[in-house]
Structures are given as C-alpha cells and as structure tokens.
Amino acid sequence: MSTDLLDAELAGSTSDLVLIVDDVPDNLSVLHDALDESGYTVLVATDGASALQRARQAHPDVVLLDAVMPGMDGFEVARRLKADPETAGIPIIFMTGLTDTEHVVAAFAAGGVDYVTKPIRTREVLARLAAHLHTARAQRQARNALDAFGHATLVVRERDGRRIWQTALARELLARYFADVPDPAMPAEVLAWMTREALRRRAGAEAMGLTIARAARRISFVLHPMTGEQANEGDWLIVLREESETTLMQSLALAFPVLTARESEVLYWVIQGKTNRDIGDILGTSPRTVHKHLEHVFEKLGVETRTAAAALALGKLRHGGGDLGG
Missing domain, CATH: 3.30.450.20 (PAS domain)
Structure with missing residues (x-):
C-alpha cells in the first residue's frame, strides 16, 4: 500500500488500528477477516522491515507479531519498536508456536505484553486485544492530558x-x-x-x-x-x-497585584540575583531609579531586604505552581 493510500485510509478511520505481522499469507487472511468483522482497522506486514516502517508511519494501537519469521524475526522487530520513542508505547502481542519457557521469556524480554499460541484461535486473540487496547487507550489519554497542561x-x-x-x-x-x-x-x-x-x-x-x-x-x-x-x-x-521571562514576570504580577509592572520586573531580576546596576542596564534605567523601585517593593511586600523579598516571591510562586528557578 502506498503512503498516500495508507494516510487516506487512516484519516477516515475512527476504530482501533491493529498491525498484523506474519510471513504466512493464510494466517494473515484468517486474522484480517476476524478483526475486520469485529470493527478493527487492520494493516498487515509480511516481514520485519515493512513492519517497522508501517508501525512508525501509522502508529497502530497494538501489534500482533509473529515470533518466527525469515530474516528479521519477531523478537528483533519488537526490540527495535521498543527502542524507538515513536513506537515504544505500542503494546505487542506475540503469536508463536514456541511454548518452551525460554521462548516465552524471550518474548517478554523483547518488549511483548502478552502472547498467543499457534494454531491461532481468533476468539482468544480478540479477547487479548480488547484487554490491551483498553490499557493502551488509557495511557494515550494520559500522555495527551500531560501535554495539554x-x-x-x-x-x-x-x-x-x-x-x-x-x-x-x-x-x-x-x-x-x-x-x-x-x-x-x-x-x-x-x-x-x-x-x-x-x-x-x-x-x-x-x-x-x-x-x-x-x-x-x-x-x-x-x-x-x-x-x-x-x-x-x-x-x-x-x-x-x-518558561519565558515574560511569562514569569506575568506570574509575579498576578501573585502580587499591589506591584506595578515595573516593580514586578525589578523583583524578577532581584530573584535572579542581579545587582541594581545590572537591573538598570537590563531595563534601560539608572541604578538609583532601580533602588527607588525596590524601596516601593519592600514596603508593599512588608520586607526589609532583597533576600527576604526574593524568598517571599519564590515561596508564593511555588505554592501557586510557578517556577523561577535560575
């Protein structure tokens, strides 16, 4: 499938997206039909290289991965998916006829969250998919919520x-x-x-x-x-x-509404450890004018020293969720 066709198909889909990776066409056909009938959007890959390419491009919600394939086997595919931040969060369910303990351990060590044994039982696959998709969906919503805030x-x-x-x-x-x-x-x-x-x-x-x-x-x-x-x-x-200096100065102004905009700026630079001369150079004014602004800041905040003013401001901002760390 071309990139344009794949993008068009995914753009029009609102169902969960499953990538099936298997080198046996009959296995792909059985799984594809079962998942399609159950309402999933299905992509397929017949080798490791194309599986990696499609996973990175399409970001499937889950990967059904054959453990034993010629060339790059499923264990290596899983390791590469987990090493790539673009695909590391995708749950991988291995499909394998290898039920020896060492192969099961290898599947989980490579990053798998579950496995099903061959010959494939479609009802079992669907049940496992539903469980892991629920978890993956919750994790995705959590990531989006973190970014939103x-x-x-x-x-x-x-x-x-x-x-x-x-x-x-x-x-x-x-x-x-x-x-x-x-x-x-x-x-x-x-x-x-x-x-x-x-x-x-x-x-x-x-x-x-x-x-x-x-x-x-x-x-x-x-x-x-x-x-x-x-x-x-x-x-x-x-x-x-x-954070930007502008945003932080605005936070100071909100935390201390009694201060003027210029007094908030002066207080910000005091917190950053700047001298009156430094602040004057930054603001384009004289050290004497800065000193006058500081006197007003001290009076309004009820403090007597630069250290006390900085400590009060940092405490107020941190309590309110701000951060002025330098």
Whole structure:
C-alpha cells in the first residue's frame, strides 16, 4: 500500500488500528477477516522491515507479531519498536508456536505484553486485544492530558541514557533546545544531572530540579521514580516545563497585584540575583531609579531586604505552581 493510500485510509478511520505481522499469507487472511468483522482497522506486514516502517508511519494501537519469521524475526522487530520513542508505547502481542519457557521469556524480554499460541484461535486473540487496547487507550489519554497542561513528560533508561517513551510536547521541546542531539538520545548535561539526582533520590534526598536557559526562555527538568507494575528498575520519569521571562514576570504580577509592572520586573531580576546596576542596564534605567523601585517593593511586600523579598516571591510562586528557578 502506498503512503498516500495508507494516510487516506487512516484519516477516515475512527476504530482501533491493529498491525498484523506474519510471513504466512493464510494466517494473515484468517486474522484480517476476524478483526475486520469485529470493527478493527487492520494493516498487515509480511516481514520485519515493512513492519517497522508501517508501525512508525501509522502508529497502530497494538501489534500482533509473529515470533518466527525469515530474516528479521519477531523478537528483533519488537526490540527495535521498543527502542524507538515513536513506537515504544505500542503494546505487542506475540503469536508463536514456541511454548518452551525460554521462548516465552524471550518474548517478554523483547518488549511483548502478552502472547498467543499457534494454531491461532481468533476468539482468544480478540479477547487479548480488547484487554490491551483498553490499557493502551488509557495511557494515550494520559500522555495527551500531560501535554495539554504543559507538562511534557518522558521516560529515560538510566543504563544507556535513552528516551524509551515521551509525549509529543517533550520531543518538541528537546528538539528546540537541543537541536544537535538526535532522538532518542538525551543531552549530556541533562544526563549528568539525572545521574546525580538518581543517586540523591535513592539516598532519600528531596528532589532538586535542573533549569537550562536559552536567551529569554528556559526549560526545567524534574526527576520522578517510576511506579506501578510496568515500572522497570533504572527507568526514570522526567517532567519538563518551558518558561519565558515574560511569562514569569506575568506570574509575579498576578501573585502580587499591589506591584506595578515595573516593580514586578525589578523583583524578577532581584530573584535572579542581579545587582541594581545590572537591573538598570537590563531595563534601560539608572541604578538609583532601580533602588527607588525596590524601596516601593519592600514596603508593599512588608520586607526589609532583597533576600527576604526574593524568598517571599519564590515561596508564593511555588505554592501557586510557578517556577523561577535560575
């Protein structure tokens, strides 16, 4: 099927999309007909290479994957799907006549969530599909919700520093801030922070984020341990958030409505550790004028020092969900 035809077919479909991978035409035919009659949209592939291509292009909701195929077998296909952040989240159900323990273990080690044995029983396949599609749909909705609220999220494997899962927003932000780092690799400075933070977290220390500035914008990273049945040791969840100086100054103005716009700007730069001379240069005014603004800020906030003003502002913003980390 051509790319244009495939895109057109998928665009008009609202049903769950299943990719079947098997080198035996009779198996494909039986499964295709059963799934089609049950309301699924079905794609097929007869070898590993085409399976990888179609999975990356179509993003199926689940893959039914034959374990034993000539050339690239199903285990290798699964490993490659799981190594690619574009396809890592797709559940894989193996189809195999190999019921020995070592082959079942190999299927799960390669990234499979389940397996069915040959000869295929279509009712069993449909039942397994329904169960895993429900879970996959919930995970997809969770990823979309995270992006919608500006919480770009990704999962990084500690042992090799690779992204094994990410939301669309996380991929976009990393590409924008670290254009020279190819997906699924992670920027060296973020990995170094993650390694240090992982050691601290295992020792019971509180979370300490990372903030990286790019001109007037900045991106922050917070590390969280993975939890739940699907969590693997050494996998960490990282939440990203992008902020700009303009947005943060607006947050200050909302947090302290008694301040004028210029006073909010001055307070922002105080939080960043700037001197009166530095702030004057940034705002195009004199240090003396900055000092006057600061006197008004201190009076309105009920504090007497720069340190107290900065601490009050940071506490207010963090309590309200903001972040001014420098």
